[in-house]
Amino acid sequence: MPEVESIPEAKQRVRQQIADGADGIKIFANSVERNSTLTMPLELAQAIVSEAHAAHKPVFAHVANDDGIEVALKSGVDILAHTTPNGSPWSSSLVQQMTSTHTALTPTLTLWDEELKGHAAPDDAEQWKRKAVDQLRTFWQAGGQVLFGPDIGYIQHYDTTEEFALMSRAGMNFPKILAALTTNPAQRFGYSKHSGRIAKRMDADLVVLNRDPERDITALADVRYTIRAGKIIYSKK
Numbered sequence: 001m002p003e004v005e006s007i008p009e010a011k012q013r014v015r016q017q018i019a020d021g022a023d024g025i026k027i028f029a030n031s032v033e034r035n036s037t038l039t040m041p042l043e044l045a046q047a048i049v050s051e052a053h054a055a056h057k058p059v060f061a062h063v064a065n066d067d068g069i070e071v072a073l074k075s076g077v078d079i080l081a082h083t084t085p086n087g088s089p090w091s092s093s094l095v096q097q098m099t100s101t102h103t104a105l106t107p108t109l110t111l112w113d114e115e116l117k118g119h120a121a122p123d124d125a126e127q128w129k130r131k132a133v134d135q136l137r138t139f140w141q142a143g144g145q146v147l148f149g150p151d152i153g154y155i156q157h158y159d160t161t162e163e164f165a166l167m168s169r170a171g172m173n174f175p176k177i178l179a180a181l182t183t184n185p186a187q188r189f190g191y192s193k194h195s196g197r198i199a200k201r202m203d204a205d206l207v208v209l210n211r212d213p214e215r216d217i218t219a220l221a222d223v224r225y226t227i228r229a230g231k232i233i234y235s236k237k
C-alpha cells in the first residue's frame, strides 16, 4: 500500500499552499499507476476540499475513471481537469450528478495524444480521443459548464488548434466555445464584474485574431495580438 497522508497533514498542507499564494488546489481523486488504479479516500478528499473552500479557493481534480469522478463529486470538487477516456462512457445519470453539483469541466482533449505517445497504437489513441469527445458532448448537452484550458504543465504542446477542433467535434458551436474561454471562467472564478466581456469599464484584456472563428473554429488559435490591461504583450511576427 502506498503511504496516504493523514487528514490533519493534508489540511495543514492546503493551508500552507494557500498561504504561499496558491489560487486553487488540485487533488488526484484517482490515478492509474503501473498495475493498479489508486483512489483517494473520500474523507481525505472531503477534508482537502473543505479546507480550500474555507479560504474561498476552487478545487480541481485529476480523475481517471468513474471511481475518481465519484470521489470528486462527493467531496465537492469544483472542476474536473479532464475527461476519462480510459474509463467507461459518461452516462446521462453520471453527467446529471455533475451538473446538479455544479461541477465544471476543463476538457483538455489534446492531453490523450500526448499521454499515449509511444505507449499505444494510433488506433487506440484515436479511440481514446473519440471517447473523450463523446464525454464532453454528453456533459455540455446536459448543461454542464465548460472551461477552456490545458490541464497539464508537463508537456510542450502549446498550440491549441487541435483542442478547438476537438471541442467542435463534440458539437460545441462558436458561441459555446467562446463562452468556455471568456464568460464561463470569469463567472466560475469570480471575475465576471470586470472580466470576460468586452464592455465599458471592463478589464482591457483582449485577444485579436487573424481570422474569423465563426467560419473556422481553429482561428481561435491564430492570435494576432494579446492585450493585457490595454498593453500589447504578444504580437505575431
Ligand SMILES: [Zn+2]
Pocket: 061, 062, 063, 081, 082, 151
Ligand atoms: Zn490530470
